[in-house]
Amino acid sequence: MKILKFGGTSVGSPERMKSLLNIINPKEKQIVVLSAVSGTTNSLVEISQAFLDGNKRTAKDLTDALYEKYKVFVKELFTTEEGLKNGRDLIDYHFTLIGSYASELFTPVEEKIILAQGELLSTALYHFYLAEIGVKSVLLPALDFMKIDEDNEPLVEYIGSHLQHLLNAHPDKTLFITQGYICRNAFGEIDNLRRGGSDYTASLIGAAIRADEVQIWTDIDGMHNNDPRIVKGTKPIAQLSFEEAAELAYFGAKILHPQSVFPAQKYKIPVRLLNTMEPSAAGTLITHESEKNQIKSIAAKDGITSIRIQSSRMLLAYGFLRKVFEIFERYKTPIDMITTSEVAVSVTIDDTRYLADIVKALEDFGSVDVGTDQSIICVVGDFSYESHGYAARVFEAIKHISIRMISYGASHYNISVLVDTSDKTEALRSLHNRLF
Numbered sequence: 001m002k003i004l005k006f007g008g009t010s011v012g013s014p015e016r017m018k019s020l021l022n023i024i025n026p027k028e029k030q031i032v033v034l035s036a037v038s039g040t041t042n043s044l045v046e047i048s049q050a051f052l053d054g055n056k057r058t059a060k061d062l063t064d065a066l067y068e069k070y071k072v073f074v075k076e077l078f079t080t081e082e083g084l085k086n087g088r089d090l091i092d093y094h095f096t097l098i099g100s101y102a103s104e105l106f107t108p109v110e111e112k113i114i115l116a117q118g119e120l121l122s123t124a125l126y127h128f129y130l131a132e133i134g135v136k137s138v139l140l141p142a143l144d145f146m147k148i149d150e151d152n153e154p155l156v157e158y159i160g161s162h163l164q165h166l167l168n169a170h171p172d173k174t175l176f177i178t179q180g181y182i183c184r185n186a187f188g189e190i191d192n193l194r195r196g197g198s199d200y201t202a203s204l205i206g207a208a209i210r211a212d213e214v215q216i217w218t219d220i221d222g223m224h225n226n227d228p229r230i231v232k233g234t235k236p237i238a239q240l241s242f243e244e245a246a247e248l249a250y251f252g253a254k255i256l257h258p259q260s261v262f263p264a265q266k267y268k269i270p271v272r273l274l275n276t277m278e279p280s281a282a283g284t285l286i287t288h289e290s291e292k293n294q295i296k297s298i299a300a301k302d303g304i305t306s307i308r309i310q311s312s313r314m315l316l317a318y319g320f321l322r323k324v325f326e327i328f329e330r331y332k333t334p335i336d337m338i339t340t341s342e343v344a345v346s347v348t349i350d351d352t353r354y355l356a357d358i359v360k361a362l363e364d365f366g367s368v369d370v371g372t373d374q375s376i377i378c379v380v381g382d383f384s385y386e387s388h389g390y391a392a393r394v395f396e397a398i399k400h401i402s403i404r405m406i407s408y409g410a411s412h413y414n415i416s417v418l419v420d421t422s423d424k425t426e427a428l429r430s431l432h433n434r435l436f
Contacts, residue, residue: 002030003214005180005202008038010217010276011122014077017129023217023279024175026135031176031205034126035198036118037073040066047098048114051106059102067095070121077125083132090124113190116143119179119198127177137175140166146183146201148191154183154200156263160208167209178205199260203271207263214264214271216256221275222284223248223255225297226432230425234432237297238282241290244297244380245271247414251299251378261286290413295381295390295435300424303350304336304374306404307359310344311366320365321345327361336376337407337416346405348376348418374404375424377417379431384412391415397434398427 004024011017011034024032036044043066050059074087094117101110119142127139145162147155167176180198185191193200199216206214220228222236223245240248242265249258255273264271265288274283309324324345328335331354335347349355355370362368379394391408394415405418419427 001209001211002028003033003202003206003211004030004217005033005198005215006035006217006276007198007219008035008040009219011035011126012038014073016276017077017122017126020126020276021135023276026130026137026175029174031140031178031211032126033178033180033198033202033205034119034122035180037122039069040118040121041115044098044115044118048106048111051101051114052111056102060099063095063098067091070095074125077129078132080132083128086128086131087125090128091121094121109189112192115192116179116182116190119182123177123179130175130177135175136173137177138170138173140176140178142179142182142201143184143190146193146204148183148185148193150186152185152191152194154193154204154263156204156208159204163205163209197257199257200263203260203263203269206269206271207267210267211269214269215274216260216271217274217276218255219275219277220255221278221281222273223297225436226428227298227300230428231432235436236282237284239289239291240284240286240296241413242271242286242288243411243413244290245284245286247378247380247411248297248299251301251376251380251414251416290382292382292384295379295393297380298428298431298435299378299380300428301336301350301376301378302421302424304348304376304418304421305350305352305355306346306348306371306374306418307362308344308346308369308371309362309366310369312343313366324362324365327358330361331358333358337405337418339405339407348374348405371404373421374418375421377419377424377427377431378414379416379435380414382412383408383415393434394431397431401427401430 047059047062050062070091074091078084078087098114098117123139127137130137145159147158149155180201181192183191183193202214224234225237226234228234242261246258246261249256261271268288271286272283275281333349333351333354335349337348339346359368383390401419401423403417403419407416
């Protein structure tokens with residue numbers, strides 16, 4: 001069985017939703033995972049925030065505006081009276097539910113319920129559309145099998161057993177549709193996967209039922225060897241290892257969330273990145289295999305803040321790094337890069353919500369310098385110790401650019417450097433010209 005995930009732009013209009021059958025083969029056994037129609041989740045976030053702020057008038061206006069968009073969507077999607085009725089009844093139900101929270105105490109629990117409506121709408125609309133044109137499908141409610149524990153980690157075995165039970169109830173069916181992003185938490189409440197959203201859902205389903213392949217369909221033909229918005233002449237990468245894909249995703253490749261590859265990686269399920277707008281394009285295949293003696297791609301991550309702690313007390317002192325890391329743990333702030341010397345340690349973060357508190361705590365150890373408006377440039381490929389010359393090529397390409405930090409050796413798959421964001425474009429283009 002294959003898992004096919006389609007993002008918001010792939011179902012962003014009735015025309016695009018209809019064209020999915022150019023990709024989906026109803027005769028082949030598969031589970032189709034759908035995101036919300038593009039723009040819907042952002043609107044639902046705004047509606048939820050208005051409710052949380054107590055702005056019921058604003059919430060109603062935003063809800064009405066989104067409702068009107070779905071009325072047009074339904075009118076363009078369906079052509080029969082039965083189809084139109086099913087579509088209208090569906091959106092009436094969901095938008096009545098959203099509006100009902102105006103008269104209730106609104107908490108983060110209700111917020112999660114509202115955020116789930118986008119995927120519930122897109123999947124039901126597609127299911128009804130397939131029925132209208134005579135294509136049989138089964139709508140599998142993700143809330144019946146997708147579950148996370150108290151630490152917001154997915155319960156893969158639970159997902160597998162409950163999903164398999166649902167699939168076994170329809171032995172003669174081949175096409176199944178379910179929601180991305182949404183799940184239930186340890187208390188049975190409606191929640192969401194947050195990290196990686198629908199990509200994560202597809203990967204978890206693939207891992208849970210040991211699928212043949214997970215396909216992630218977006219609006220770009222696979223991962224490119226650089227940022228096509230900045231660098232001319234980029235090309236899709238034919239093959240990546242899970243480790244390489246995770247590095248690229250974490251350090252700026254927007255096509256895939258780094259968290260979403262881990263379940264497939266653990267259970268060795270191939271992941272293919274494909275383009276809905278160009279289905280014949282080869283895309284990118286992600287597997288356990290890594291090609292030797294190659295540089296694969298370059299990515300950049302903006303919004304980076306560097307923190308440098310200098311202290312003579314570090315010299316020969318054990319436990320110092322542990323104390324530094326405990327401060328970041330206390331404020332739940334992940335570290336991207338780290339470099340050390342005998343008397344100093346530098347780290348980078350991209351979450352600055354608690355920056356002032358972190359700096360204040362670090363000042364107990366020594367002087368602290370903070371740098372802002374910085375970017376991490378990540379070069380991914382074969383940087384194992386057996387390979388020769390690749391690191392030299394990277395640094396030769398950017399010898400004219402000031403580098404604040406270098407991370408090399410912690411991974412066999414990347415070299416990362418920290419530069420001022422004002423130098424990012426030049427760094428990406430110079431690396432591309434030298435390496436490719």
